[in-house]
Amino acid sequence: MALKTMKQTIEAETLVGSAQGQALLRTEALVPGAGREAIEALLAEANLVLGNAEVQTDRVVLDGTAFCQAVYRQGEEPTLRALTAQASLSHAMEIDGAEAGMVCRITGQVEHVEAKYENGHMVFLVTVGLNAQVVRLSPTEVIASVEGEEGLEADYEEICSVKLAAEATADALLREQVSLPAALDARMALMEWGTVSLEDVAPDLGGVRVKGRVNAEVLISSGVQGRPVALLKYPLAFDQLIELPEWLSGDAQPEITIRSLATRVEQGEEGQDATLNLEAELSFRIRAYVRDCVPALMDAYATRNGNITVDRTPLSVCWEIQRARCTDVAKGTVLLSENAPGVGSVLAVRALPNISGWTQENGQSAIEGILELTILYMPGGSDQLASTQAELPFSIPCPCSMTDDAWVRVEALNAEANALMSDRLEVKVSLSAFVETCVNRTFEPVTAISEADPVSRRPGIILFWPGKDDNIWTIGKRYNLPVEKVVEMNGGQRFIEPGKAMVLRI
Numbered sequence: 001m002a003l004k005t006m007k008q009t010i011e012a013e014t015l016v017g018s019a020q021g022q023a024l025l026r027t028e029a030l031v032p033g034a035g036r037e038a039i040e041a042l043l044a045e046a047n048l049v050l051g052n053a054e055v056q057t058d059r060v061v062l063d064g065t066a067f068c069q070a071v072y073r074q075g076e077e078p079t080l081r082a083l084t085a086q087a088s089l090s091h092a093m094e095i096d097g098a099e100a101g102m103v104c105r106i107t108g109q110v111e112h113v114e115a116k117y118e119n120g121h122m123v124f125l126v127t128v129g130l131n132a133q134v135v136r137l138s139p140t141e142v143i144a145s146v147e148g149e150e151g152l153e154a155d156y157e158e159i160c161s162v163k164l165a166a167e168a169t170a171d172a173l174l175r176e177q178v179s180l181p182a183a184l185d186a187r188m189a190l191m192e193w194g195t196v197s198l199e200d201v202a203p204d205l206g207g208v209r210v211k212g213r214v215n216a217e218v219l220i221s222s223g224v225q226g227r228p229v230a231l232l233k234y235p236l237a238f239d240q241l242i243e244l245p246e247w248l249s250g251d252a253q254p255e256i257t258i259r260s261l262a263t264r265v266e267q268g269e270e271g272q273d274a275t276l277n278l279e280a281e282l283s284f285r286i287r288a289y290v291r292d293c294v295p296a297l298m299d300a301y302a303t304r305n306g307n308i309t310v311d312r313t314p315l316s317v318c319w320e321i322q323r324a325r326c327t328d329v330a331k332g333t334v335l336l337s338e339n340a341p342g343v344g345s346v347l348a349v350r351a352l353p354n355i356s357g358w359t360q361e362n363g364q365s366a367i368e369g370i371l372e373l374t375i376l377y378m379p380g381g382s383d384q385l386a387s388t389q390a391e392l393p394f395s396i397p398c399p400c401s402m403t404d405d406a407w408v409r410v411e412a413l414n415a416e417a418n419a420l421m422s423d424r425l426e427v428k429v430s431l432s433a434f435v436e437t438c439v440n441r442t443f444e445p446v447t448a449i450s451e452a453d454p455v456s457r458r459p460g461i462i463l464f465w466p467g468k469d470d471n472i473w474t475i476g477k478r479y480n481l482p483v484e485k486v487v488e489m490n491g492g493q494r495f496i497e498p499g500k501a502m503v504l505r506i
Helices: 472-479 483-489
Strands: 004-030 039-056 059-074 081-094 103-118 121-147 152-180 186-204 208-220 229-243 250-267 276-301 306-311 314-336 341-363 366-381 386-396 408-421 424-443 446-451 461-464 502-505
Touching: 004 059, 004 081, 004 152, 004 229, 004 276, 004 314, 039 081, 039 103, 039 121, 039 250, 039 366, 039 386, 039 408, 059 121, 081 103, 081 121, 081 186, 081 502, 103 186, 103 341, 121 366, 121 446, 152 229, 152 250, 152 314, 152 424, 152 472, 186 229, 186 276, 186 408, 208 276, 229 276, 229 341, 276 306, 276 424, 276 446, 276 472, 314 366, 341 408, 341 424, 366 408, 366 424, 366 472, 366 502, 408 502, 472 502
Parallel strands: none
Antiparallel strands: 004 121, 039 059, 059 081, 103 121, 121 276, 152 276, 186 208, 186 250, 208 229, 250 276, 306 446, 314 386, 314 424, 341 366, 366 386, 408 424, 461 502
């Protein structure tokens, strides 16, 4: 039997390894005019911007910058002050099997920010959570077709592999002006933070169009008696085209980072509205995926006097990528500490989500974690602001299965609090989660086929009772019968009924 094969190469993207970790950053800034008066930090914030990720032997090295902010009170002053600082990140994450040149995906989130006054300086301690995944492309040759003498039966199956094909980046600068009513008596912007809400991703002429908004929140100093600050929430819309070849725009997933958010108050003339200038710098990264499919020989046998042998090699591929965007609202009650001043009115709430893990049951998942809350409020009967910190558990249901290596990101889009009593608050936080899971499948395609010593076959009739694992192919291979002959002997049906006797003519 003269066998001729045609081979094709399929590239399977495999996960080399992943790592999760934390890094503690420290920086400080000089507090202007600090003397003997007490300095009390009321609210702290940090925005982490990751830079490069270098894959080295058995590890990934990350760098980035945390931009820190603090709002504080000096002495008995009723007005608040603000300052900023920067902390550099350089962190190594151990991943066995990682090698230079492999593809790495990284993300980082601020999990905790603390600001405290020490010897004329405001010291920032920032805890960031980091996640890295390293993948590689492994080419494998499979037999796409085999030809030979008459009487060769071959079974083929299509193997599909989803893989990263390209990345594209773009930057955008958003600017808006917002009128602030004269009754607010806005003085200056003390602090700002923001989150990203993605609304639509669609192929467009020349690439992929990404639409959404930056949910900006700005803490503004006010001259209103009894209300020294006000929190403004304003959406900055974006509509960005990221260039990509048309054949790559079908499955493109964006990652959007707020690189900077700057605000400035322009006071109006006496009795006139002030203006708030907002400027957001965004960084877009598009990851384009393709699905390559090839027919692969899974088994073969001879039906005449010849004989063949086959060698198989296990092949694991990412069959598909499941994605889900899930939302939920976390609610709870926060009790103030025993010595904290009682709550009169809440002015601002900042929530930082920390993911602890996820569970799944019956194809449904739940992302669990803790929200770190900082609540800025005006005490009852006092003109000096106070703040309190608390933790609130959350669980976000998602209608998808999640593996241990799932890519998960959670953001707190909006946080509110109301005073139930002077010593307790009701908190409500809107959460958004993005989940990406690779569904792996393992095949055993034939990677080599060759002739073997012929087997003598004696004609006859066999009464055969199929088992639960038998089918048309396994029966034909066992008795070297053409598949269509087995179908004919089964009454023209391809379904094999276990336990029902079949008469086979050999």
